[in-house]
Amino acid sequence: MKTWVTPGGVHPPENKHQSVSLPIGTLPIPDKLLIPLSQHIGAPAKPTVEIGKKVLKGQIIAEANGTVSVSMHAPTSGTITAIEHRPIAHSSGMLAPCIEITSDGRDKWKKHEGIADYKHASPNTLLKAVAKAGIAGMGGAGFPSAVKLNPGRQRPIHTLIVNATECEPYITADDSAIRERAAEVIEGIGILSQILGHPGNIMIGIEDNKPEAIAALEPHVVDTGISVVSFPTKYPSGGEKQLIYILTGEEIPSGELPADIGMVCVNIGTTYAVKRAIVDGEPLISRVTTMTGDACGINRNYETLIGTSVSHMLAHSEFKDEACSRLVMGGPMMGFSLTSADVPIVKTTNCILAPSYEEIPEDNPVQPCIRCGMCAEACPVSLLPQQLFWHSQAQDHERLEAHNLFDCIECGACSYVCPSNIPLVQYYRNSKGEIKKARAEKVKSDLARQRFEFHQQRMEQAEKDKETKRAARREAAEKAQAASGAKAGAGSAADIIAAAQARAAAKKVSPEQQQAKFERSIAGAEMRVQMAEEKLAEADSSQTDEQKNILNAAVEASKQKLEQAEARLAEHIAEHGSQEQNKDKSGERVD
Amino acid sequence: MAFKQITSPHAHASQNTAQVMQLVLWATLPGLFALTYHFGWGSLINVLLATATAVAAEALILQMRGRSVGFYLRDYSAAVTAVLLGLALPPLAPWWVVVVGSLFSIVVAKHLYGGLGYNPFNPAMVGYVVLLISFPIQMTSWVTPLALLPEGVSHPGILESLSIVFAGYSPADGVTGATPLDSFKFSDGLLVEQIYSQNPLFSEAGIAGVGWEWVNIGFLIGGLILLGSKIFTWHGPVAMLAAIAIMSELFWDGGSSDSPGSALMHLFSGASMMGAFFILTDPVSSAASNRGRLIYGALIGGLVYLIRAWGNYPDAVAFAVLLANFAAPFIDNYTLPRTYGHIDRRRATEKEEVQ
Numbered sequence: 001m002k003t004w005v006t007p008g009g010v011h012p013p014e015n016k017h018q019s020v021s022l023p024i025g026t027l028p029i030p031d032k033l034l035i036p037l038s039q040h041i042g043a044p045a046k047p048t049v050e051i052g053k054k055v056l057k058g059q060i061i062a063e064a065n066g067t068v069s070v071s072m073h074a075p076t077s078g079t080i081t082a083i084e085h086r087p088i089a090h091s092s093g094m095l096a097p098c099i100e101i102t103s104d105g106r107d108k109w110k111k112h113e114g115i116a117d118y119k120h121a122s123p124n125t126l127l128k129a130v131a132k133a134g135i136a137g138m139g140g141a142g143f144p145s146a147v148k149l150n151p152g153r154q155r156p157i158h159t160l161i162v163n164a165t166e167c168e169p170y171i172t173a174d175d176s177a178i179r180e181r182a183a184e185v186i187e188g189i190g191i192l193s194q195i196l197g198h199p200g201n202i203m204i205g206i207e208d209n210k211p212e213a214i215a216a217l218e219p220h221v222v223d224t225g226i227s228v229v230s231f232p233t234k235y236p237s238g239g240e241k242q243l244i245y246i247l248t249g250e251e252i253p254s255g256e257l258p259a260d261i262g263m264v265c266v267n268i269g270t271t272y273a274v275k276r277a278i279v280d281g282e283p284l285i286s287r288v289t290t291m292t293g294d295a296c297g298i299n300r301n302y303e304t305l306i307g308t309s310v311s312h313m314l315a316h317s318e319f320k321d322e323a324c325s326r327l328v329m330g331g332p333m334m335g336f337s338l339t340s341a342d343v344p345i346v347k348t349t350n351c352i353l354a355p356s357y358e359e360i361p362e363d364n365p366v367q368p369c370i371r372c373g374m375c376a377e378a379c380p381v382s383l384l385p386q387q388l389f390w391h392s393q394a395q396d397h398e399r400l401e402a403h404n405l406f407d408c409i410e411c412g413a414c415s416y417v418c419p420s421n422i423p424l425v426q427y428y429r430n431s432k433g434e435i436k437k438a439r440a441e442k443v444k445s446d447l448a449r450q451r452f453e454f455h456q457q458r459m460e461q462a463e464k465d466k467e468t469k470r471a472a473r474r475e476a477a478e479k480a481q482a483a484s485g486a487k488a489g490a491g492s493a494a495d496i497i498a499a500a501q502a503r504a505a506a507k508k509v510s511p512e513q514q515q516a517k518f519e520r521s522i523a524g525a526e527m528r529v530q531m532a533e534e535k536l537a538e539a540d541s542s543q544t545d546e547q548k549n550i551l552n553a554a555v556e557a558s559k560q561k562l563e564q565a566e567a568r569l570a571e572h573i574a575e576h577g578s579q580e581q582n583k584d585k586s587g588e589r590v591d
Numbered sequence: 592m593a594f595k596q597i598t599s600p601h602a603h604a605s606q607n608t609a610q611v612m613q614l615v616l617w618a619t620l621p622g623l624f625a626l627t628y629h630f631g632w633g634s635l636i637n638v639l640l641a642t643a644t645a646v647a648a649e650a651l652i653l654q655m656r657g658r659s660v661g662f663y664l665r666d667y668s669a670a671v672t673a674v675l676l677g678l679a680l681p682p683l684a685p686w687w688v689v690v691v692g693s694l695f696s697i698v699v700a701k702h703l704y705g706g707l708g709y710n711p712f713n714p715a716m717v718g719y720v721v722l723l724i725s726f727p728i729q730m731t732s733w734v735t736p737l738a739l740l741p742e743g744v745s746h747p748g749i750l751e752s753l754s755i756v757f758a759g760y761s762p763a764d765g766v767t768g769a770t771p772l773d774s775f776k777f778s779d780g781l782l783v784e785q786i787y788s789q790n791p792l793f794s795e796a797g798i799a800g801v802g803w804e805w806v807n808i809g810f811l812i813g814g815l816i817l818l819g820s821k822i823f824t825w826h827g828p829v830a831m832l833a834a835i836a837i838m839s840e841l842f843w844d845g846g847s848s849d850s851p852g853s854a855l856m857h858l859f860s861g862a863s864m865m866g867a868f869f870i871l872t873d874p875v876s877s878a879a880s881n882r883g884r885l886i887y888g889a890l891i892g893g894l895v896y897l898i899r900a901w902g903n904y905p906d907a908v909a910f911a912v913l914l915a916n917f918a919a920p921f922i923d924n925y926t927l928p929r930t931y932g933h934i935d936r937r938r939a940t941e942k943e944e945v946q
Contacts, residue, residue, distance in 0.1 A: 012602050093596065169602065241931060254932035326595060332602035339594045353601075360601050367608050367666060368708035371874040376881070377824065381931035387879055387923070387939075402941050404930040412600030419608040426598040 001229050004249040006242050008380040009234040010413045012169050012333065014209060015359075019172045019292040022300040024180055027316050029103050032081070033307030035061065035072050036088045037097045039346040040136035041143045042068035047099055053080045056110035058283055061099050064131065070144045070347075071134040073283040074101055075305035077108040089310070089329045089346065093339035101307070112281040123195045126278060130195070133277030134347075135284045139163055139238075139267030140330070142348040145274065148266065149195045151259035157196045161247055161258075162189055162226075164206040164213065164268040165238030168331030171351040173288040174268050176301045178206075178213040181272055186220040188271030191278050196264060202226045204268070205243045207233040235333060236411040240265045242380055254407055269350070289349050291317045294356035295324035304345050310352055311341035317354075325360050328353040332360060333412045367420035375414035375424060381407050385414035385424050392427040397435050405431060478502055497521065497564065511576040518569040525562035532558045611822055612667035615869070618813035619674055622865060625809035626678065629802030630734040631746030633682020636756050637689050638674050644693035645673035652702040668707045672696050675715040675869055679862060679909070680722070682734045683747070683767075686757050688726055692718035712916045713876045716909040723909065731905075732767045736802030739791050741765040771800030772861045772905040775852055783846035783853070799859035807864040814868025823874065826881045827888035828867040832858060834892025842900065851900030866895070866908035876916045883919070883926035890922075891915045 038044035045062035055061060055074040062072040082100035087093060115121050115129060131146035151157060166174045178185055193202055204221075206214055208230045217228050231237065231246050241252050244263060252258055258265050269287060276282045289304040297318025304313065310327070328335040329343075331351055345352075375385035383404055391399040408428050415424045481502050500521075532555040536548070626634035649669035653660045673693050680689060696718030704710045723730045737746065744765045747755060754760040769777075771792045778786045787793040795801045818825060839854035846853075857863060862870070871877060871891050878887040891911045898907030924939040937944060 010604070012604070091596070091598075245931070251932050253934075254930070256932075326597055326601065328599075328601055330599075333600040335599055335601065337595060337597040337599075337601070339596055341594075355601070363597065363603075364607065365662065368706065370608060370611075370668075370708050371877075371879060372608075372611065372822075373824065373874055373879065373881075374821070376879070376928075377821070382928040383930055384879055384927060398942060399939060402937055402939050403927060404933065404937065407930045407932060410599075416600050416602060417604050417606070419606050419611050421603065421607070423598050425600065429598075 001227060002249075003229060003231040003246050006234070006237065006245055006380050007382050008376075008378045008413060009236065010378050010416050011233070012235060012416060014233070015170045015292075016172050016175065016209070018299040019170070019290050019301060020176055020179075020212075022298075024176050024288055024301045024303055026303050027305075027308065027313060029076050029105065029107055029305065030308050030312045031103055032309075033075050033078075033101045033103065033305060034086055034309065034344040035075070035099045035101065035307040036086075036344060036346060037062050037072065037099065039072075039142060039306070039348065040070045041141060042066070042070070042147075044097060045069060045072050047083055049080045049083075049099070051080050051083060054078070054104075055080060055101065056108055058110045058112055058285060060134075060283075061101075064134075064144075068144055068147055070136045070146075071132065071283070072099070072306075073134055073285050075285040075307050076101065076103050077106050078103040087340055087343055089336075089338060089343040089349065091336040098344070114277075114279040114281040118191060118278050119194070121194075123197065126191060126195045129278055130274055133273070133283040135270060135273045135277060136347050137267055138269035138273060138287060138347060138350070140334070140348055140350065142346075145266070145270055148259075148264060149192065151257075151264065155259045155262065157199045157259065157262055157264050159201040159203070159248065159263040160189070160193055160196055160199045161244060161263060161265040162192075162202070162204040162268050162271055163238060163240070163243055163265055164204050164210075164217075165243055166210070167207060167233070167235045167238035168333050168335075168351070169235070170292050170353055171290050171331045172292075173290045173301055173350045175210050175213050176290075177269060177272060177288045178210075179216050182213075182216040182220050184275045185268055185272050186217070186224065186226065187279065188273070188275030189226055190224065191274050192264075192266060192271060199264075203247050204228045205237075205247050206230050207237060209233040236380055236409070236413065239380065239409050239411060241409065254404070284347060287345075287347060287349070289313070289345055290351040291354075292351065293324070293354035294359050295320050295354040304349075306347055307344045309342050309344055310338065313345070313352055314341060314354065319354060323356050324354045325357045325362065326355065328355070333416065334410065363423075364421045366422050369420055369422055372419060374417045374419065378413040378417045380411060380413060381409060383408060388431075389422060389424055389427055392431040395431070395434065397431070397438060400431055400435065405435070408432075494561070494564070497561070501568075511572070515569065515572055515576070518565060518572055522562065522565040522569060525558060525565045528558040529555065529562050608666050608668075612671050614820055614822055615671050615817065616667065616674055618817045619678060619810075619869065621809035621812040622806060622869075623678060623809075625802075625805040626682065629736045629738075629805060630682045631737075632749050632752040633684070633734055633756070634678060634680075636752055637680045637682065637684065638677035640686060640689045640756075641673035641677035641680075641693045642670050644690045645669045645676075645697045648694050648697040649702075652698060652706075656702070656706070658706075663707070666707060669697055669701075672701065672714045672718075675865075676718050678865065678869075679715065679719050681730060681732060683752060683755050683762060684729055685759065688722055688729050689756075691725075692722045694718075695721045708875055710875055711920075713870060713873050713912050715873075716870060716912045719909045720913060723904075731773070733770045733773075734762075735766055735768040736792075738795055738801050739768075770861065770905065771796075771803050771856070772899065775856070776899075776905045780848050782848050783850050799856045803861070804859045807859040810864035810868055814864065814872075817868065817872070823872040824881055824884065826884040827871050827877060830885045830888030831867045831871055831892035831895070832863070834889040835863060835896050838893060838896035838900075842896075851896070857896060857899065861899075861906035862908040863895070866891070866912065870908060870912050871915070876912075876919060878919045878922045878926065880923065880926045880928055882928065883922045886922050886926065887915050887919060890918060 043065040046065045047062045049061045057074055057077045059074045060071055061074050064071045078101045081102040085095040086098040088096045127146050127150055135145040136142040137145060164174050164178060202225055214228055214230055221228055229247055236242055237246055244258060244265060245251055250261060252261060273284045286303050286305045288301050290301050291313050292299040327338040329338055329349055329352060332353060369386055369389055371386045379385055388403050388405055410425050412425050418424060481498055536551040536555055623634060646669050650660050650664060653663050676692055676696055696714040700712055700714035700717035701710050744763055747762055755762050774790055774792055775786060792800050796804055798804050835857050836854045839857045842851055844850050871888060878884050894911035894914055895907045898904055898910055927936050927939060929936040
């Protein structure tokens with residue numbers, strides 16, 4: 001079958017023969033198993049047990065927390081003895097929530113059975129069973145399988161690719177599993193095919209350095225529509241993107257998933273776990289893990305219970321501490337060094353590498369980059385690692401993104417070939433982290449700015465609304481006054497004052513001026529009262545009664561006006577206070 | 592065992608920078624051998640003197656910069672610069688020419704810019720051009736090739752060569768002369784055919800010029816060894832040589848007296864092969880991507896031909912390389928490879944990907 005060739009790639013010494021001379025073995029059940037709640041991509045599982053509870057093998061101890069999450073099951077029977085933060089296998093040596101089970105040594109299964117007639121079960125039923133079994137991708141990333149196998153109706157799957165490449169040196173977990181369990185692996189692929197609606201194209205991609213595994217698979221794929229495709233060994237052919245290109249010649253567009261182009265790619269270990277879950281009803285509680293490296297007397301694969309500590313594995317593999325240069329979880333290209341051997345094996349742990357100083361010596365000191373370009377020749381995704389390194393040192397995020405930093409799969413091929421021993425991948429990881437942080441901060445600050453701008457706008461709008469209302473009120477008042485003035489007839493003193501008052505209001509005089517004005521009008525009114533009274537007194541002897549009446553009325557009218565003026569002043573003072581005390585306030589109250 | 596946090600990958604290929612540099616040094620041997628055979632001991636003396644000066648200068652500068660002298664000297668980069676400069680200089684050049692050039696290469700062109708990996712210009716070529724401009728007489732008198740020495744005259748022996756270089760003795764008459772590119776350029780009024788039949792530099796030669804063609808073949812062999820060892824990719828050298836060949840063919844007028852010369856002459860004369868395989872392949876100062884190196888190489892080839900044909904200097908590799916060094920960062924901006932999963936290549940300067 002035609003295969004395509006990826007650019008770049010390297011050929012590190014394979015070192016796979018050491019661990020396949022013995023069949024897959026089992027380790028004695030450890031006294032204590034430590035099950036981290038997060039062994040996968042997505043939300044950590046939620047514990048469903050309390051300390052002191054007795055559990056049976058296969059019993060659920062933590063349930064998936066949301067869709068993108070997986071459940072955890074007891075790998076053996078025993079008692080829950082702790083639910084707390086413990087060191088886990090992580091490149092930073094961090095603590096994470098874990099459940100500790102103290103084994104009772106009986107290894108007693110809970111009652112379990114598979115879906116007897118799975119061939120007639122609906123994809124949905126099968127998906128639920130996969131989810132219930134707590135299966136996450138076993139190739140390394142640990143993406144919840146039930147999510148991957150359910151790409152939705154708008155993304156019909158035409159190609160199912162089973163990744164048996166195992167391109168990392170030393171690791172033989174998939175190789176040995178295929179050799180010994182080919183029938184079950186193929187049955188698992190059949191179940192996956194059923195879940196995905198029987199894609200037309202099913203391929204097992206495998207490097208040509210595993211002839212035994214290929215030979216083991218071949219009799220089982222006859223008449224199944226599954227093809228076993230082998231291709232020349234080259235690191236990193238086992239990367240999902242690389243394998244898809246090798247087998248189909250198609251590329252997953254940057255930032256998208258295989259499902260977006262109608263493909264699903266699963267690790268071959270996952271297919272075995274799916275078979276065990278559906279046919280046998282066994283959740284994922286153990287996996288094949290390679291124990292290898294010259295610092296161990298025994299190099300072989302173990303069917304390892306999830307939660308087994310690395311030190312337990314080492315103790316049963318004739319481990320020689322003083323001969324070991326470093327302890328690596330995973331392979332020599334992408335694995336990470338452990339800062340303690342007391343960390344558990346998880347669902348994604350395919351290898352524990354304990355190399356001697358001859359195999360993997362101490363790193364040589366870093367020399368300057370001479371831009372030789374060997375890294376660019378080795379890069380499987382056609383990046384320019386030397387330029388990325390340069391811009392990474394300069395923290396030039398724009399240039400890094402323009403150079404497609406985020407398409408780097410961190411395979412380590414560039415660092416592998418670098419003659420100056422520069423830890424290139426570390427620079428890229430660091431820069432990716434910085435850029436992600438900067439992006440998150442930008443989102444945050446954008447949000448804060450938006451909020452502030454909205455607040456500002458809201459305040460302005462409120463101010464405008466108030467202003468409009470005030471204007472409307474003012475207008476209404478003016479109209480009312482004009483109307484009342486027209487009724488009473490022009491020339492009346494009350495109207496004049498009212499008009500003056502309205503004018504004064506319209507002129508927006510300050511409260512001080514207003515008060516002064518009121519005071520003046522009182523003084524004026526007092527004077528008029530006085531004058532009217534004097535006229536009345538003078539008129540007493542000489543004027544007629546009629547005239548007296550007119551003068552009396554005038555006195556009454558001016559008295560009335562004086563009262564009005566006084567009332568207004570009182571009102572004004574009541575409203576604004578005496579101006580000597582409240583000058584500071586007065587400015588904002590003009591209206 | 593110590594539990595250390597060590598970043599992946601844990602495995603490393605065995606090749607290191609010092610080995611790369613050493614391989615480059617070994618690969619200059621065929622060229623050096625051809626030079627020594629055809630032009631006497633001068634080139635060997637140049638190479639050794641330049642190396643001694645450069646390594647001493649490197650050590651001194653490293654000491655002044657507070658770097659680990661032993662660690663950095665062991666990368667052999669100073670030796671490579673010096674050997675390339677020594678090979679480019681005329682045999683039997685006075686010692687101070689070699690010393691000044693080496694010092695300039697290491698101190699100014701390399702360390703003032705930040706040392707190994709940070710020099711924007713090829714240090715050997717900077718040294719060469721400084722010498723060419725400062726000391727034109729010493730830099731343009733070349734030794735007569737062995738086959739063309741007059742009757743009874745031979746190349747000076749080792750001791751005599753050392754006296755010429757260090758004590759300023761004059762070599763015997765007929766020992767120095769013009770290079771093929773030189774005499775071709777200054778043979779005005781002669782048809783190409785006439786030059787080839789009258790000038791022994793050409794009439795006695797197989798393809799390009801007595802002695803010089805072998806020197807170029809020597810560097811070609813060394814270059815192919817490096818290419819086979821994947822020290823560099825084919826893009827730069829092939830682009831340069833192709834550009835020279837295409838330009839020569841394009842401007843070949845059938846051999847008039849104005850002709851700038853044939854493709855064969857340009858490819859196998861002067862510093863063509865050395866330039867193509869040992870100078871423009873200096874990764875530090877060249878373009879980064881393969882596509883970029885194609886453009887970079889073609890630019891050098893084109894400039895070499897332009898200057899040889901219409902410039903004042905008979906050869907032009909040093910100038911062409913330095914001019915292209917200027918252009919390299921610019922070329923890099925527009926020659927990113929297409930990354931997996933992207934429709935097209937991007938530009939280094941873009942803010943957002945253009946879809």
